[in-house]
Amino acid sequence: MKELEKLMNFRPEIRVVDATLHDGGLVNNFYFTDEFVQNLYLANLKAGVDYMEFGYKASREMFNENKFGKWKFCKDDDIRAIVGDNNTDLKIAVMADVGRCDYKNDILPKNESPIDMIRVATYINTIPAAIDMINNATQKGYEATCNLMAISNAQEKDVEIALELLAQTDVKTLYIVDSYGALYPEQIARIMDLYMNTATKYGKEVGIHAHNNQQLAFANTIEAVGDGANFLDATYNTMGRGAGNCAMELLLSFLKNPKYNHYPVFRFIEDHMAKLKEDGIVWGYDLQYLMTGILNQHPRTAIKFTEDKRIDYADFYCELIERD
Amino acid sequence: MKELEKLMNFRPEIRVVDATLHDGGLVNNFYFTDEFVQNLYLANLKAGVDYMEFGYKASREMFNENKFGKWKFCKDDDIRAIVGDNNTDLKIAVMADVGRCDYKNDILPKNESPIDMIRVATYINTIPAAIDMINNATQKGYEATCNLMAISNAQEKDVEIALELLAQTDVKTLYIVDSYGALYPEQIARIMDLYMNTATKYGKEVGIHAHNNQQLAFANTIEAVGDGANFLDATYNTMGRGAGNCAMELLLSFLKNPKYNHYPVFRFIEDHMAKLKEDGIVWGYDLQYLMTGILNQHPRTAIKFTEDKRIDYADFYCELIERD
Numbered sequence: 001m002k003e004l005e006k007l008m009n010f011r012p013e014i015r016v017v018d019a020t021l022h023d024g025g026l027v028n029n030f031y032f033t034d035e036f037v038q039n040l041y042l043a044n045l046k047a048g049v050d051y052m053e054f055g056y057k058a059s060r061e062m063f064n065e066n067k068f069g070k071w072k073f074c075k076d077d078d079i080r081a082i083v084g085d086n087n088t089d090l091k092i093a094v095m096a097d098v099g100r101c102d103y104k105n106d107i108l109p110k111n112e113s114p115i116d117m118i119r120v121a122t123y124i125n126t127i128p129a130a131i132d133m134i135n136n137a138t139q140k141g142y143e144a145t146c147n148l149m150a151i152s153n154a155q156e157k158d159v160e161i162a163l164e165l166l167a168q169t170d171v172k173t174l175y176i177v178d179s180y181g182a183l184y185p186e187q188i189a190r191i192m193d194l195y196m197n198t199a200t201k202y203g204k205e206v207g208i209h210a211h212n213n214q215q216l217a218f219a220n221t222i223e224a225v226g227d228g229a230n231f232l233d234a235t236y237n238t239m240g241r242g243a244g245n246c247a248m249e250l251l252l253s254f255l256k257n258p259k260y261n262h263y264p265v266f267r268f269i270e271d272h273m274a275k276l277k278e279d280g281i282v283w284g285y286d287l288q289y290l291m292t293g294i295l296n297q298h299p300r301t302a303i304k305f306t307e308d309k310r311i312d313y314a315d316f317y318c319e320l321i322e323r324d
Numbered sequence: 325m326k327e328l329e330k331l332m333n334f335r336p337e338i339r340v341v342d343a344t345l346h347d348g349g350l351v352n353n354f355y356f357t358d359e360f361v362q363n364l365y366l367a368n369l370k371a372g373v374d375y376m377e378f379g380y381k382a383s384r385e386m387f388n389e390n391k392f393g394k395w396k397f398c399k400d401d402d403i404r405a406i407v408g409d410n411n412t413d414l415k416i417a418v419m420a421d422v423g424r425c426d427y428k429n430d431i432l433p434k435n436e437s438p439i440d441m442i443r444v445a446t447y448i449n450t451i452p453a454a455i456d457m458i459n460n461a462t463q464k465g466y467e468a469t470c471n472l473m474a475i476s477n478a479q480e481k482d483v484e485i486a487l488e489l490l491a492q493t494d495v496k497t498l499y500i501v502d503s504y505g506a507l508y509p510e511q512i513a514r515i516m517d518l519y520m521n522t523a524t525k526y527g528k529e530v531g532i533h534a535h536n537n538q539q540l541a542f543a544n545t546i547e548a549v550g551d552g553a554n555f556l557d558a559t560y561n562t563m564g565r566g567a568g569n570c571a572m573e574l575l576l577s578f579l580k581n582p583k584y585n586h587y588p589v590f591r592f593i594e595d596h597m598a599k600l601k602e603d604g605i606v607w608g609y610d611l612q613y614l615m616t617g618i619l620n621q622h623p624r625t626a627i628k629f630t631e632d633k634r635i636d637y638a639d640f641y642c643e644l645i646e647r648d
Contacts, residue, residue, distance in 0.1 A: 007510050184578065185509065185543060186331050186550065214574055215536070219509060219543030226510065237611075249611065250538055253618040254508065262618075266611060267638040274635055285609075287561075287573065287590060294577045294586075311598055314591040 010257040014225070015050040018248060019209065019233045021071050022053045022095050023240030027283045028276070030055055030069030036272050037071070037082050040236070045090050046264035047252060051117060053093040054079050059102045079114045091116040095147075096137070098122040098129045103136050110141030117143040121177070124154040127162045131169055138170035145231065147175035147209060151191060152182040152296050159194055167202035173231045174204050178220065181213025181243055181289065182296040185223040192227035199228075207231025210246050212238055212285050213293025217246040222254055237269045239276075242299035242306075243289035282306055287313040291320055334581040335554070339374040342572060343533065343557045345395050346377045346419050347564030351607045352600070354379055354393030360596050361395070361406050364560070369414050370588035371576060375441060377417040378403050383426045403438045415440040419471075420461075422446040422453045427460050434465030441467040445501070448478040451486045455493055462494035469531060469555065471499035475515060476506040476620050483518055491526035497555045498528050502544065505537025505567055505613065506620040509547040516551035523552075531555025534570050536562055536609050537617025541570040546578055561593045563600075566623035566630075567613035606630055611637040615644055 020040060021032060032040075037054075044052045055071030063072060070078050074094045086092060092115050096103055107118065118137035122130035130146055137144040146166050151159065163174055176191055183191070188208070195206045208224040210217035210233070221232055234251040238244030249269065252262040288302035291313075297320070305316050344364060345356060361378075368376045379395030387396060394402050398418045410416060416439050420427055431442060442461035446454035454470055461468040470490050475483065487498055500515055507515070512532070519530045532548040534541035534557070545556055558575040562568030573593065576586040612626035615637075621644070629640050 007508070184331070184546065186546075212539070214577075215539050215542050215571065218539050222508065222510075247539065247614075249614060253538075253614070263638065263641065266615075266641050269611060270635065270637045287593060290571075290573060290577070291590075311594065313594045314587065317587065317590050 008256065010255060011225075011230070012257065013205075013230045014255060014257065015231050016048075016248075016251060016255070016260070017051040017053060017093065017207070017231060017233045018044050018049045018235065019053045019245060020235040020239055020248070021055045023235050023245050024283070025055050025069065025071050026241040027239065028069070028281050029067070030072040032069060032071060034082070039268060039272055041082055041090070043236075043264045043268035045088055047248075047261050048257075048259040049090060049248075051091045051093045053095060053119065054082075055094065057094045057096045057101050057103065057106050057118075059100055059106070061102060062100060074115075076108060076113045076115065083114055086114055091143075093117040093119055095119045095121055096133055098126045098133065101133070103133050107137065107140060107142075115142065117145065119145045119147055119175075120171075121147040121149055123149050124158050124162055127165055131165065134166070134169045134171045144169075144171045145173040145175055145207060146171050147177045147207075149177045150179045150298075151176050152178055152180055152187075156194060159191070160198070163195060163198040167198050167204055172205060173207045174199055175207040175209055175231065176224065176229075177209045178211055180296055180298060181211035181217065181293040183220060184214075184216065185219055188220045188223045189227055192224055192229065196228045205230045207233065209233040211240065211293075211299075212243040212245060213289040213299070215285055217244070218250045218254075221246040221251060236265060237273050239273070239283055242283070242303055243285045243293070244283045288316055291317050295320055295324060332580065334579060335549075336581065337529075337554045338549070338579060338581065339555050340372075340572075340575060340579070340584070341375040341377060341417065341531070341555060341557045342368050342373045342559065343377045343569060344559040344563055344572070345379045347559050347569050348607070349379050349393065349395050350565040351563065352393070352605050353391070354395040356393060356395060358406070363592060363596055365406055365414070367560075367588045367592035369412055371572075371585050372581075372583040373414060373572075375415045375417045377419060377443065378406075379418060381418045381420045381425050381427065381430055381442075383424055383430070385426060386424060398439075400432060400437045400439065407438055410438055415467075417441040417443055419443045419445055420457055422450045422457065425457070427457050431461065431464060431466075439466065441469065443469045443471055443499075444495075445471040445473055447473050448482050448486055451489055455489065458490070458493045458495045468493075468495045469497040469499055470495050471501045471531075471533060473501045474503045474622075475500050476502055476504055476511075480518060483515070484522070487519060487522040491522050491528055496529060497531045498523055499531040499533055499555065500548065500553075501533045502535055504620055504622060505535035505541065505617040507544060508538075508540065509543055512544045512547045513551055516548055516553065520552045529554045531557065533557040535564065535617075536567040536569060537613040537623070539609055541568070542574045542578075545570040545575060560589060561597050563597070563607055566607070566627055567609045567617070568607045612640055615641050619644055619648060
């Protein structure tokens with residue numbers, strides 16, 4: 001929290017990224033209705049959100065199109081069916097995972113695509129592959145980000161080296177991704193120092209994508225804002241894998257730039273997200289996610305616990321630490 | 325966040341206060357079963373919690389005993405039925421509200437009571453009455469805290485004056501109470517500065533009682549820890565009025581003192597709190613509480629919204645700002 005005195009004002013460089021379809025898609029296998037996506041797009045426009053991520057550009061070689069909704073693949077035509085020519089201030093993003101994306105074929109030159117930004121997601125041990133994807137994207141004319149996943153498991157020196165390598169590309173933004181929801185604000189401050197050092201040196205932006213395992217997704221996001229992060233991921237009603245993400249409604253209420261408006265977010269949640277919950281789609285803070293969070297583990301076991309409709313939390317914790 | 329380097333270690337002066345019966349009682353009118361309270365007491369013992377608050381010492385002149393569970397009144401004999409002579413390290417606390425407590429009659433001398441600590445709750449405009457209650461409690465032999473409610477609505481100069489007056493009593497701990505869940509960690513840091521100035525001068529402790537309207541109860545609590553707060557309120561599974569409080573399971577997982585153990589908390593939640601939710605008791609973060617939080621309002625309208633089982637969040641927001 002280094003910007004106490006600036007709480008009343010705003011930093012115009014801040015950009016809000018709606019990651020609902022990406023992270024929420026991990027909850028419902030990307031089976032969003034067109035009506036949902038269309039209205040989410042309209043809500044983002046009204047709310048002043050800067051980027052809307054439509055989902056993943058997943059390889060159709062590796063993933064069966066019949067087993068997922070279309071937003072796992074984000075074909076340009078599917079995006080166009082929602083946004084038309086997108087003559088708006090809202091930019092379109094997609095996520096491209098290292099090792100799970102045929103980026104050379106599936107990502108067209110920017111001037112043939114409705115997409116504006118490619119978000120390259122990587123673990124710390126696949127940086128050269130991430131760099132190849134970043135170069136591919138920027139050469140085709142896109143903005144690019146690099147999202148360093150599971151940052152809570154990476155050693156600081158490795159993060160430093162990775163950031164240095166990445167910063168020498170044309171990547172625009174370097175992201176902290178707290179995949180396991182394991183970090184406390186104090187640790188975010190420390191990691192932000194690392195990121196800002198490199199970002200400042202190379203003229204890059206820093207972003208954050210947080211998870212809510214310890215009810216800290218929003219707190220960690222605003223900690224990062226105070227430390228200089230300008231790219232902020234959020235999802236409507238926290239919808240995202242496991243414990244979910246930083247809530248869009250919280251973030252827009254915090255940011256003081258008058259271009260942001262939280263009312264369309266409330267309206268969208270009421271009109272379109274209650275139905276998801278009625279249909280049995282489950283996400284959000286619960287004890288099993290807290291447990292994987294504090295143990296700094298991938299949430300897959302906790303997601304299984306949820307899917308199996310288990311409520312024996314204490315026994316689950318014993319299972320987790322037995323395997324640790 | 326002023327103690328980054330101390331994240332791996334712990335501060336032995338820290339005390340955890342279980343406020344489940346107090347704040348949770350505001351959700352279910354204090355109708356906890358004896359089995360629930362007995363097991364909560366045992367869970368607190370196993371978890372290493374320092375204080376267990378049994379509820380309120382509410383005036384039986386003002387409140388009808390037939391309309392509330394017994395923990396609104398916390399008669400000494402009712403506490404004794406749970407804790408016996410309480411030959412343990414867990415201290416017993418009760419809350420005494422200014423203007424709603426017959427403290428002269430209902431609070432017996434310490435040597436006749438199982439209670440260890442009287443927590444005097446006051447708004448900023450009733451400090452002399454709070455001081456009278458504090459003096460009454462300390463003269464009878466109790467530890468006392470003063471809990472300054474709705475701190476987000478108080479002017480800093482008034483808070484300074486109030487703290488200065490309170491610090492001249494034998495009160496042990498001065499509490500920040502974010503009744504409306506309106507504060508961000510940056511603001512907690514600023515208020516902590518005020519409190520710590522007076523506390524250091526007079527040898528008092530500082531405490532925090534947070535609400536979760538913006539999913540910041542835990543984040544604000546650990547911010548305060550970093551700023552020097554040693555008395556930390558939490559409730560099991562966040563159970564408390566409206567959006568609830570700082571979760572005990574999160575707080576004990578964060579604190580590194582080996583005397584704390586989160587496993588009994590998980591076990592208690594599984595064994596005794598799932599039933600409350602099945603019975604229709606509702607608490608925890610939801611949009612209506614976010615709305616009163618960001619508007620810095622008492623949550624009573626949001627609680628009514630919840631009780632009425634309304635889900636028209638966006639309309640509710642319009643009602644709130646119409647009245648603002």
